Amino acid sequence: MNRLSVLVHTWVPDELRARLDDRFDADYHDVFADGLLEPEPLKERFRDKAGVLLLGPYVGAEIFDACAGTLRVVANIAVGVDNIDVDAATQNGVLVTNTPGVLDAPVADMSMAMVLAVGRRLAEGDRYVRAGRFRTYPFQLLWSADIGGETLGIIGLGRIGKRVAARAQSFGMKVCYHNRNRLPDDEAAALDVEWRSLPDLLAEARYVVLLCPLTPETRHLIGAPELSRMRDDGFLINMARGPVVHEQALVEGLQKGEIAGAALDVYEFEPKVDSALWEMENVVLTPHIASATRTTRLAMIDLAARNLEAALTGGDIPTPVNPEVLKRSF
Template identity: 50%
Template sequence: MSRVVVTGRIPETAIEKLRAEHDVHAWTGSESIGREELLHRVAGADAVVSLLTERIDAELLDAAGPQLKVVANVAVGYDNIDVPACTERGIVATNTPGVLTEATADIAMGLVLMATRRLGEGERLIRSRQAWKWGMFFLLGSSLQGKTLGVVGMGGIGQATARRAKAFGMDIVYQSRSELDPVIAAELGARRVDLDELLTVSDVVSLHCPYGPATHHLIGAEQLAAMKSSAFLVNTARGPIVDETALASALREGVIAGAGLDVFEREPQVHPALLDLENVVLVPHLGSATVETRTAMAMLAADNALAVLSGEQPPAPIN
């Protein structure tokens, strides 16, 4: 039996699947595992099932030892993993794409609705127990029908978000490294543009691109200034894609109308300036937070680890 180390709490069904074949050591603490404890636990591991809260770098890979065969990340994003370091050591790195597509698109569309219709402001007003009265100009928001959604990164989640937006009567433009399949493009009525054009024509910009050096602060002061003053920004991808200092300034000064964020630059910290603003919706990385999705993610990660340990090709390899 191989030694499998799970770096954080995951659904028990995935633990049971791993335990049926291997010796599993799973972290069960309510808080994230500390770095020193993690380095100690991975020693001698043949497989590491990791959460996005853990940094899987050369130090950790060396601490595990030369027998380590696979790092199975329970996430679609893998900016927490040093993939070249894995490749250099002959370690397979995997992720969990596909299974969280619909749940994350739901959150993206939810943020669009919350931001444009000022639902967060309304809910806070009610809970503050302040007196309020219906009126023609009370908490006026913006409708979506006939407006344009700009999707940055037209992978599976971007496409799923675009389908939801189309159902609300929105037009779709997108920026992506490659063209959409013509059948999908026709279904969505989506037009490919460069980022500069997308920012200027969109009423809502929704971010779905992967995070890496090329997309660090992809949306900064210059890009925010290019957007319509009536536009909204939504980020369900990775926090550092957006320069939060620039975003807070743009929201405060009316450069754009509002924003909805599920991810943050320095999670779990949130930029203090954002916390003081009414025109931004802030939720704590809930994109994949359904029972069904988190279970599917954990099960796919388990399948990835089990495949590699059996000498087979994993369902979702990164390298």
């Protein structure tokens, strides 16, 4: 019996590779060793594949149209699916899956770490010591912002945002949030959070943490007008997706002193980063590692693989994004 072919566009641990090899005719591309495939090579590697285990590149309508009738599932190794044209997938009967839940706690931890890092100037202090400049008692050195007693504003109070709120409150912070849809009053009261309009949140919060998904509505949600509304002693922390922030507007706002600093784990054109950000002492930069604990990354890959396996060999799909496709027979 002919085995189904799959593309594995990611690194996978040896035990998972053996599992996939046992079930499928697998074509591997290690993005960490060889980089992301460009659009045309990616399209060619998708050809004749029943499923794809995917990390990274954009998969648009052209690929789904070209693979119609053969491709059954794209198992994304992320919560967000902004790298996939889900509408085109659905139109072509392709199931899309993601990896929610398993990364909530580490992303919340990292969000709070970035608040602390930019507010308390931790990266600056590290660079200061490494440069050999720590030679005397520095009473007036690197005075920083308070954490406790300040207001944290969360844009996107979902599963991760709620965990960030709890962590911030343990530091004595007040938490307000902005969602398109407000939480029920009893839930907001239980979480001890208060809703604000976006302009009001930006004006009030010392720390603004972005945790919203990337959608057409949230692309460039934070641009020049929004940065001008923030406090001049405020900090922007982007843990969502890079294009939620207009990166050039952020650079210009920082240069003008419209805000006090920023902490970024994601970038508008990643892996490219505006070189002006490299030179700014009041900016903390990390390479999209919010979920990068060993346990979490292995759990993400495993969940994506289980989605792939269930879609191709039968069984319940753990985390479908477009479950309406499941009503159709492959």
